[in-house]
Amino acid sequence: MTAVRAGVATDKGRARTINEDAYLVADPVFAIADGMGGHRAGEVASQVALEALRAAVQDATTDGLVEGVVSANVAVFDRASEEAELRGMGTTLCAVALVQEPGEDGEPEDRMAVVNVGDSRAYLFRDGELEQVTHDHTLVQTMVDDARITPEEAAVHPQRHIVTRALGIERDVQVDRWEITPFVGDRFLVCSDGLFNEVEDSRIASVLRRLSDPGDAAAELVRVANEEGGRDNITCVVVDVVDDDDRSGRASTALADEPTTTKTSATKAPAEPDVAGFDSPAPRPDDTIAVSAVPPPPKRSRRRARGPRPRRFTWRVALFLLLVLAVLGSAATAVWWYGRNTYYVGYDGAEVAVFRGRPGGFLWFDPTLVERTGIARDEVPAALTDRVQAGEDQPTLDDAQDFVANIQAQIDAQGPDVTIETTTTTATTSP
Numbered sequence: 001m002t003a004v005r006a007g008v009a010t011d012k013g014r015a016r017t018i019n020e021d022a023y024l025v026a027d028p029v030f031a032i033a034d035g036m037g038g039h040r041a042g043e044v045a046s047q048v049a050l051e052a053l054r055a056a057v058q059d060a061t062t063d064g065l066v067e068g069v070v071s072a073n074v075a076v077f078d079r080a081s082e083e084a085e086l087r088g089m090g091t092t093l094c095a096v097a098l099v100q101e102p103g104e105d106g107e108p109e110d111r112m113a114v115v116n117v118g119d120s121r122a123y124l125f126r127d128g129e130l131e132q133v134t135h136d137h138t139l140v141q142t143m144v145d146d147a148r149i150t151p152e153e154a155a156v157h158p159q160r161h162i163v164t165r166a167l168g169i170e171r172d173v174q175v176d177r178w179e180i181t182p183f184v185g186d187r188f189l190v191c192s193d194g195l196f197n198e199v200e201d202s203r204i205a206s207v208l209r210r211l212s213d214p215g216d217a218a219a220e221l222v223r224v225a226n227e228e229g230g231r232d233n234i235t236c237v238v239v240d241v242v243d244d245d246d247r248s249g250r251a252s253t254a255l256a257d258e259p260t261t262t263k264t265s266a267t268k269a270p271a272e273p274d275v276a277g278f279d280s281p282a283p284r285p286d287d288t289i290a291v292s293a294v295p296p297p298p299k300r301s302r303r304r305a306r307g308p309r310p311r312r313f314t315w316r317v318a319l320f321l322l323l324v325l326a327v328l329g330s331a332a333t334a335v336w337w338y339g340r341n342t343y344y345v346g347y348d349g350a351e352v353a354v355f356r357g358r359p360g361g362f363l364w365f366d367p368t369l370v371e372r373t374g375i376a377r378d379e380v381p382a383a384l385t386d387r388v389q390a391g392e393d394q395p396t397l398d399d400a401q402d403f404v405a406n407i408q409a410q411i412d413a414q415g416p417d418v419t420i421e422t423t424t425t426t427a428t429t430s431p
C-alpha cells in the first residue's frame with residue numbers, strides 16, 4: 001500500500017485584504033484553487049470548485065480525478081451565471097491524488113495523478129531536486145513555449161498574471177493530466193502563484209530539504225513568500241509519500257514527461273486531441289510512464305527520458321506556427337475585448353459613476369472609473385437601484401451616459417420629497 005502524509009498552510013499575504021485561495025486536504029485528494037473576480041467572487045469561485053471536486057471524485061483513478069475537475073468547472077460556471085455579483089468569476093485548480101491504474105500486467109498499481117487548469121503549480125521534490133510537473137496556462141508560458149521570451153524574462157514579465165485557462169469561464173474545460181509512480185521520500189508540492197512568484201525554486205527546494213514535517217514545510221514556505229513580498233495570497237500543500245510497499249526496491253519508473261491533455265465536457269464528449277500541444281503533432285500513446293526493470297540513473301532527466309525527437313523545420317511547420325500564432329493573437333484580443341470594451345454604470349462608494357470594463361473585473365482586467373456623475377447612491381430611484389447594483393452592460397460610453405441621464409431625469413421627475421428632508425436635517429444640525 002502506498003501511503004501519503006500531507007501538511008498545508010495558507011495566508012492572505014501582506015498586500016491583499018482577503019484570501020481568495022482555497023485548499024482541499026481529503027486523502028487521497030489534495031488540491032488548491034486560486035480564485036479570481038471582483039469583491040468576494042474569487043473567494044466563492046475557489047471554494048465552490050473545491051467543494052465540487054471533493055463531492056465529485058468517486059473512484060480513485062486519474063479519469064475520476066479529471067471528471068472531478070470537469071464537475072468543478074460546471075459548478076463554478078453555473079454559480080457565476082446565477083448571481084450577477086459573481087459574473088465573470090473563475091479559479092485555477094491544481095490537484096494531486098493517489099490513484100490506482102492498471103499496470104503492465106493489468107494489475108492495479110498506485111500512481112500519483114496530477115491535474116491542472118490555470119497558473120497554480122504542482123512540483124515533485126525527489127532525490128533532493130525540485131521539478132515542476134505542471135505547465136502554466138498563461139500568456140507568458142505560451143511566449144516561452146514559442147521561444148519568444150526566456151523563462152527568466154517570463155518570471156518578471158508585467159503580463160505574467162494573464163491566465164489563458166481557468167475554471168468557470170466556459171462550460172467546457174481542458175484538463176492537463178500526468179501520472180507519476182510514487183516512491184518513498186517523494187514530496188509533492190501544490191501551490192498558488194503567491195509562492196513561486198515571490199520565492200525562487202532554489203529557495204523552495206532548500207525549505208523542502210530542511211523541514212521533514214509536511215506541515216512545517218508548508219508553513220515555512222508561506223512565511224518565506226511573505227518575507228519576499230507577500231504581494232498575493234499564498235497556499236501550499238505538501239504531500240509526502242511515506243510508504244510505497246517497497247516498490248523502490250523492486251523496480252523504478254521515470255517521471256512522466258508531458259501531460260496527456262483531455263478535453264472533457266460536461267456532456268461527456270469523447271476525448272479530443274490536445275489543441276494546445278501543437279508542438280508535438282504525433283499522437284502520443286497513453287504510456288507516459290516508462291517502466292524499466294533496472295534501477296534508474298542517479299539523475300533522471302526529463303529530456304533524456306523521452307529520447308531525441310528529430311524534427312525538420314519546413315515551410316509547412318512555419319505556416320502551421322504562423323497559423324497558431326494568429327489564432328492565439330485573436331484569442332488574446334477577444335479576451336481583451338470582452339474584458340475591456342464595455343461600460344457600465346455602478347457605484348463608486350456613495351456616488352454613481354461610469355466604469356469601463358466588467359463589474360468585478362474579468363480575468364485580470366479590473367474595471368476603471370471613467371467619470372463621476374455627482375448623483376449620490378441614495379438619490380437613485382428605487383426602480384433603478386437593481387440595474388445600477390448589477391452594473392448592467394452598456395456597449396458604448398454613449399449608452400452609459402444615456403443611462404445616467406435617465407437616472408437624473410427620473411430623480412428630477414420624482415420630485416424633492418426625500419431630498420428636502422435631508423436638506424432640512426443638514427440645516428438644523430449645521431451651525
Ligand code: MN
Binds near residue numbers: 192193194232233
Ligand atoms: Mn494568486
